[in-house]
Amino acid sequence: MSVGEASTDGGKWLDAHYDPVAGLHTFSSCVALADLSGDGDSRLVLGDLGSAGSGMKLKVYRGTVLTNESSLLDLPAGLVSFFMDLHEPRIPAVAVASGPCIYVYKNLRPYFKFTLPGLEINTLEQDVWRQVREGQIDPSTLKEMLESLRTSDVPLSARSLHLLSLDVEQAEQFVHLHKQQPIRRQTVITCMGTLKKSTADEDGVSCLVIGTESSHVFILDPEAFIILTKMELPAPPTRMDVTGQFDVEFRITVACRNGNIYILRRESDRPKYCIELSSHAVGLVRVGKNVVVGCTDESLQGFTQKGKKLWRTVLPAPITTMAAMDLPTRGFQGVLVGVASCEVLLFRHKNLLSSVRMPDAVSSICFGRYGREDGTLIMTTKGGGLMVKILKRTAAFEDRDGAPGPPQAQSIRLNVPKKTKLYVDQTLRERESAPAMHRAFMMDLSRLRLAAAKAMVKVLECSLTPVSSGVGQPLKINAVVQGLGPAFKLTLNVQNTAACRPVMDLAISFQYDQSLYRVRTPFLRIPLLVPGIIYPLETFVDCTSDKGVSDIIKVFVLHGGRSAPLLTAHINMPVSEGLTLN
Amino acid sequence: MGLFDKLAGWLGLKKEVNVLCLGLDNSGKTTIINKLKPSNAQTQDIVPTIGFSIEKFKTSSLSFTVFDMSGQGRYRNLWEHYYKEGQAIIFVIDSADKLRMVVAKEELDTLLNHPDIKHRRVPILFFANKMDVRDALSSVKVSQLLCLENIKDKPWHICATDALKGEGLQEGVDWLQDQIKTMRT
Ligand SMILES: Nc1nc2c(ncn2[C@@H]2O[C@H](COP(=O)(O)OP(=O)(O)OP(=O)(O)O)[C@@H](O)[C@H]2O)c(=O)[nH]1
Ligand SMILES: [Mg+2]
Numbered sequence: 001m002s003v004g005e006a007s008t009d010g011g012k013w014l015d016a017h018y019d020p021v022a023g024l025h026t027f028s029s030c031v032a033l034a035d036l037s038g039d040g041d042s043r044l045v046l047g048d049l050g051s052a053g054s055g056m057k058l059k060v061y062r063g064t065v066l067t068n069e070s071s072l073l074d075l076p077a078g079l080v081s082f083f084m085d086l087h088e089p090r091i092p093a094v095a096v097a098s099g100p101c102i103y104v105y106k107n108l109r110p111y112f113k114f115t116l117p118g119l120e121i122n123t124l125e126q127d128v129w130r131q132v133r134e135g136q137i138d139p140s141t142l143k144e145m146l147e148s149l150r151t152s153d154v155p156l157s158a159r160s161l162h163l164l165s166l167d168v169e170q171a172e173q174f175v176h177l178h179k180q181q182p183i184r185r186q187t188v189i190t191c192m193g194t195l196k197k198s199t200a201d202e203d204g205v206s207c208l209v210i211g212t213e214s215s216h217v218f219i220l221d222p223e224a225f226i227i228l229t230k231m232e233l234p235a236p237p238t239r240m241d242v243t244g245q246f247d248v249e250f251r252i253t254v255a256c257r258n259g260n261i262y263i264l265r266r267e268s269d270r271p272k273y274c275i276e277l278s279s280h281a282v283g284l285v286r287v288g289k290n291v292v293v294g295c296t297d298e299s300l301q302g303f304t305q306k307g308k309k310l311w312r313t314v315l316p317a318p319i320t321t322m323a324a325m326d327l328p329t330r331g332f333q334g335v336l337v338g339v340a341s342c343e344v345l346l347f348r349h350k351n352l353l354s355s356v357r358m359p360d361a362v363s364s365i366c367f368g369r370y371g372r373e374d375g376t377l378i379m380t381t382k383g384g385g386l387m388v389k390i391l392k393r394t395a396a397f398e399d400r401d402g403a404p405g406p407p408q409a410q411s412i413r414l415n416v417p418k419k420t421k422l423y424v425d426q427t428l429r430e431r432e433s434a435p436a437m438h439r440a441f442m443m444d445l446s447r448l449r450l451a452a453a454k455a456m457v458k459v460l461e462c463s464l465t466p467v468s469s470g471v472g473q474p475l476k477i478n479a480v481v482q483g484l485g486p487a488f489k490l491t492l493n494v495q496n497t498a499a500c501r502p503v504m505d506l507a508i509s510f511q512y513d514q515s516l517y518r519v520r521t522p523f524l525r526i527p528l529l530v531p532g533i534i535y536p537l538e539t540f541v542d543c544t545s546d547k548g549v550s551d552i553i554k555v556f557v558l559h560g561g562r563s564a565p566l567l568t569a570h571i572n573m574p575v576s577e578g579l580t581l582n
Numbered sequence: 583m584g585l586f587d588k589l590a591g592w593l594g595l596k597k598e599v600n601v602l603c604l605g606l607d608n609s610g611k612t613t614i615i616n617k618l619k620p621s622n623a624q625t626q627d628i629v630p631t632i633g634f635s636i637e638k639f640k641t642s643s644l645s646f647t648v649f650d651m652s653g654q655g656r657y658r659n660l661w662e663h664y665y666k667e668g669q670a671i672i673f674v675i676d677s678a679d680k681l682r683m684v685v686a687k688e689e690l691d692t693l694l695n696h697p698d699i700k701h702r703r704v705p706i707l708f709f710a711n712k713m714d715v716r717d718a719l720s721s722v723k724v725s726q727l728l729c730l731e732n733i734k735d736k737p738w739h740i741c742a743t744d745a746l747k748g749e750g751l752q753e754g755v756d757w758l759q760d761q762i763k764t765m766r767t
Contacts, residue, residue, distance in 0.1 A: 014684040014685060014688055015684060016681050016682065016683075016684050016685075017680075017681055040608075063679065063680055063681040064680045064681055065717075329655070329656060370681070371679065371681050371682060372606075372607060372608055372679070372682065373655075373681070373682055373685065374655065388681060390681075390682070390684060390685055392688060393655055393658060393659075393685075393688075393689075394692075
C-alpha cells in the first residue's frame with residue numbers, strides 16, 4: 001500500500017448503490033440490518049425521522065429498492081432488530097422506540113406496543129389541579145401556583161408544562177379542556193439496545209435495554225415485556241452499548257447528558273465505573289473489550305471496559321456519527337467515524353486505516369451483512385441520500401501508526417553486552433551500602449569545602465591574588481616572561497580597574513631566591529594609574545644558576561604607607577636554556 | 583470437423599472438455615448444471631455448494647466435466663487454482679441482484695486479469711440468470727454493467743436464462759460447443 005492510498009479509500013470499496021434523493025433522514029441509532037424473511041437475504045430497516053416533525057416512517061430496503069414503508073406515530077429514538085422468541089423459522093422482530101413507547105413489529109406488521117410505567121406525580125401539583133377542577137381557583141391562579149412549583153425544582157407533568165407555556169386566554173381554554181382528565185407524568189426513551197438473554201448465539205433470544213429521560217435503564221423481558229431490571233443513573237443516558245448475556249454477566253455502557261460515561265453491571269443497579277470526559281460524547285462504539293468514544297472536541301478516545309483511558313486521537317473535523325465495523329470472517333474490527341468534512345474515516349485503535357470521501361456529510365452509518373454480502377457499508381447523508389458500498393474481497397487494511405511517535409528504530413533491540421560479575425557485584429554493593437557511601441561522600445565534600453574556604457581566607461588575608469579586591473584600589477596585574485635565558489624580560493601589565501579614580505603612590509618589588517635569580521631593578525615605581533589603561537612595566541631577570549632549575553618569582557604591588565601588599569602575583573619562571581655569562 | 587473427431591463421434595467417444603462454472607453465491611450455478619444433466623441424473627434439492635463439486639454432462643459431440651465452484655466469498659479464492667485446467671468458462675450472474683452487480687464485475691475483472699487466463703483465448707459463456715424474477719435486469723443491461731464489450735481477446739456470449747425452467751440454457755451450451763470445436767480444429 002502506498003502512502004497516497006492511505007488517505008483515500010484506496011480502492012477498497014465497491015460502489016454498489018447511490019441514490020442522492022432517497023429522502024432518508026435518520027441517525028445511526030435508527031438503522032439496522034436484519035434477515036427479516038429468513039431467506040438469507042438481509043434487509044435494511046430504517047426509522048426515518050421525516051422532516052419538521054411529520055412524515056416519520058419505518059422503511060425497509062431490499063437491495064437497491066424500498067420494499068416497505070409504514071408510518072410511525074412519533075419520532076423514532078432508536079431502532080433494533082432482535083429475536084424475541086424461539087419460533088421457527090427464525091425471523092427477527094423489529095423494535096422502534098419513540099416517545100414513552102416501544103413498537104414491536106413482526107413480519108413487518110405491528111405486533112406489540114410497550115409503554116413505560118408512568119412516573120410519580122407531585123402531590124402539590126395534583127392538589128392544585130384538583131382545586132381548579134372543583135372550581136376553588138381560576139386558571140390564572142393555577143398557572144401562578146404551577147410556576148412557583150416549577151421554580152422550586154418540582155418535576156411537573158407534560159400537561160402542566162404545556163400550560164405554563166401558554167398565554168392567559170389559551171390557558172383558560174386549555175384548563176377547561178383538560179382539567180377533568182387525571183394527570184400523568186411520562187418519561188421518554190432516549191436510547192435503546194439489545195442484550196442476549198441466556199446464550200451468545202447469533203439468533204439467541206434478546207432482551208431490550210432502554211435508557212430514559214428520567215435517568216433510568218430498564219431491561220425488558222422479550223416474551224412477556226415486563227421490566228426485569230431497573231437501574232438508575234446520575235443523568236439521562238443518550239447513547240448506549242450493551243454486551244454479554246442477561247442471565248450470565250453483562251455490561252451496559254452509557255454516555256450520559258452530564259458528559260460522563262457510566263458502566264453498569266449485572267450485580268448492581270447503580271453504575272460500577274465512571275469515565276469523566278472532558279467534552280460530551282457524540283458516539284459510543286464497542287470494539288472487542290474496549291469502548292471507543294467520539295467527543296464534541298473532535299477527538300476519538302479508547303477506554304477499557306473498566307473505564308481506563310487507553311488512547312486519544314484528534315480528528316480533522318467534528319464527528320457527525322459513528323458505527324462499529326465488525327467483520328468476523330476476516331477477524332477485523334474497527335470504528336467508522338463520519339466527520340463534518342464529508343468523509344468517513346476508518347480507525348483501528350487510534351490508527352487511521354482509510355477514509356472514504358462522500359459527496360455530503362453523513363448522518364448515519366451501518367456496517368454489516370446486507371443482501372448476501374457480509375462487508376457492506378450503508379450510509380445516509382445529511383441531504384437524504386443513501387449510499388451502499390461493499391468491501392472488496394481482496395481489501396486489506398494495513399495497520400500503520402499515522403500519529404507522530406517514536407520511530408521504528410527505537411524498538412529495535414541493541415546488542416548490549418552481558419553484565420559482568422564485577423558490574424553486578426558493584427551494583428549489589430551500591431544497593432546494600434548506599435547510606436554509608438552517601439555519608440562518606442558528604443563528609444569528603446564537607447572537607448573539600450572547608451579546605452577551599454581556608455585557602456580562600458588565607459589568600460584574602462595576604463592579598464595573594466593577582467586582582468586586588470580592596471575597596472580603595474581595585475587593581476589587576478598580569479606578568480609575561482619572554483626570552484630563552486639566562487636573561488629574561490619580565491613585563492608586568494598593571495591596570496587600574498576602578499571606574500574613574502586614578503591611583504598613585506604605588507610600587508612593585510620582587511621576592512625571589514637570590515642564589516638563582518637576579519632582578520636588575522628589584523624595585524619599580526609605578527606612575528599614576530589612569531583607570532582602564534594598561535601600563536606595561538619592564539625589567540630584566542638573569543638566571544645565575546647553571547643547574548637547569550627554575551623557581552617562582554613573587555611580585556608584590558605595594559602602596560605607600562601600608563605594610564601588606566595590595567596584591568601578589570606568582571611567576572613560574574621557565575628553565576634557562578643558556579649559561580650565564582658572568 | 584477433423585477426421586479424428588468424426589471417428590470418435592462414430593465410435594461414441596466424445597472429446598472431454600473441462601469447464602469452470604463461476605459466479606457469485608446464489609447466482610444459480612448448481613441449478614444450471616443440474617438442469618443440463620440428463621433428467622434421470624438431476625437432483626431435486628439444491629443447497630449452497632461448499633468448496634466445489636465436479637459434475638459431468640454430455641452434448642451431441644462433447645463430454646463436459648464441470649467444476650461447479652462455490653461462489654461464497656470465503657471460497658472464491660479457490661477459483662484461481664482451477665484456471666489452468668479450464669478450457670472454457672461459464673460465468674453465472676444473478677440478474678435480480680442489482681446491489682452485487684459490482685461484486686460480480688470485480689470478480690470477473692480479477693478473473694480476466696489472472697495470468698492463467700489473461701493470455702489464453704478461453705471462451706466465456708455468461709448466463710444472466712433468474713430472468714423470471716420481477717424487475718430482473720435484461721441481459722443487455724447486465725452486459726453493460728459488467729462492461730463485457732471490453733473483452734476483446736476472448737470469444738464470449740451472454741444469454742438470459744431461467745435455470746428453474748431451463749430456459750435459455752441450450753442456446754448457451756450450443757454456442758460453447760461450437761466455440762470449443764473451432765478452437766480445436
Ligand atoms: N427465480 C429463480 N431462482 C433461481 C434461478 N436459478 C437458481 N435459482 C435459485 O437460486 C438459489 C441458489 O441457487 P444455487 O444453484 O444453489 O446457486 P449457486 O450459484 O450454486 O450458489 P453457491 O453454490 O452458493 O455458489 C436456489 O434457491 C435456486 O432455486 C432462476 O433462474 N430463477
Ligand atoms: Mg452451487
